[in-house]
Amino acid sequence: MSTMDRIQMKGNRKGLNLIINLLEFNSFEELIEAVKSKLEPVKNFYSGNAVFVTTYPIRLKEEEKTLLEKLLYDTIALSSVTFEESNRKEDLPSIFDGVEEGLTKFITRSLRGGQMIEFKGNVVVVGDVHIGAEIFAEGNIVILGQLKGRAFAGTSGNEKAFVAALKLTPALMSIAGIFARSAENEPNFPEVAKLVDGNIYVEPYIPTKFEY
Structure with missing residues (x-):
């Protein structure tokens, strides 16, 4: 099982929010290394x-929480670390599964720097997303x-989510917690970004060849 599957x-x-399935690790040391690998990018x-660290379906020991908290503060200059526990996976936040046909918000204007859209579904912007603007979508x-700001798709963990734009040049882009930046060369054609084997893959949008 990959790190992506064990740590959302x-x-x-x-x-x-880090959601960790503790049963997928053979030791606490293995968990620490996986968290390091996940956070570095x-x-x-x-x-x-x-x-916010959510662990399931078993609990961390207090000394393990202390060590994990230290790792988080050492890796990222954080404002706070909060631990939450769950006995059942069903109690965890659900993953939005409407990426093929689901709730969609349409924004019929360009987004300026400083503006932010957050939606529990898909987001379609009829216009540009300028530098400093941000979109958080579960779908x-x-x-x-043109996308020049930041775009975060699949924020609830759906790895089938994608980001598409007539000109895909984001300052930062994320799909289900995996991050990437745009290439230096600006494209002159529509592109689609999606997850392939745990990495973000960008390809030209060709209607007859695009596979969802």
């Missing part, structure tokens, strides 16, 4: 934010214009 990472405007982005993000 969900970001929103409140901070970062995003440590600069979440600096100054709060982190897909589709920009009928």
